[in-house]
Amino acid sequence: MSAPRNSPEPPSSTRNAAPAAIRPLLDALLQSSTVELFQSRSIAVAPLPSSVGNPYQATYFNLAGVVGLTSPKANGSLSLSWADAVFSLFTPPVAASSRAGRDLLRELTNQLAGRIKNRLLNFALMLNIGVPSVLSGQAFERQRPRRETDVVYLFRTLRGEIIVTLDLQIDPDGLDYSGTSRVAKEGDFIAF
Secondary structure: OOOOOOOOOOOOOOOHHHHOOOHHHHHHHHHHHHHHHHHOOOOOOOOOOOOEEOOOOOOOOOOEEEEEEOOOOEEEEEEEOOOOHHHHOOOOOOOOOOHHHHHHHHHHHHHHHHHHHHHHHOOOOOOOEOEEEEHHHHHHHHHHOOOOOOEEEEEOOOEEEEEEEEEEEEOHHHHOOOOOOOOOOOOOOOOO
């Protein structure tokens, strides 16, 4: 029996098949984590369809926060960037060009990575989060060219767009849903 005429070709290797199998999980985790993060700041965001980005199109606004994600089963990075007008949605509003604006972007990049890490614990994947940094969008584009493994997530707010880029290579055999990990909720006390 042959495949239907319009069906895509099957992946040629398990390396190519793995991201396709994991992508819906990562899409759901990242989009819900981003919506909840901004909701905790009383900012409504709506996810737009995600896509593997165009390497010739700029991905970042004036500022971009980035953080490395590592574990024995995964490796990659997460970036967060938003239009300057989005800074006015925070309470109190923050100037995009100020140190407070850079600190806010760095902190929310860290919190977003933490939320994703927290949710991946249910799949027996323990990510280590690096120290987040903030660069100009142009500097970040020059420093780290786009990869074919980058997935770009767009979100709309009342004042502009938010862009989250995830480049996370996960060993699909390393994911094991257990659902037994106690995942901290918003506002839980976490002892260090």
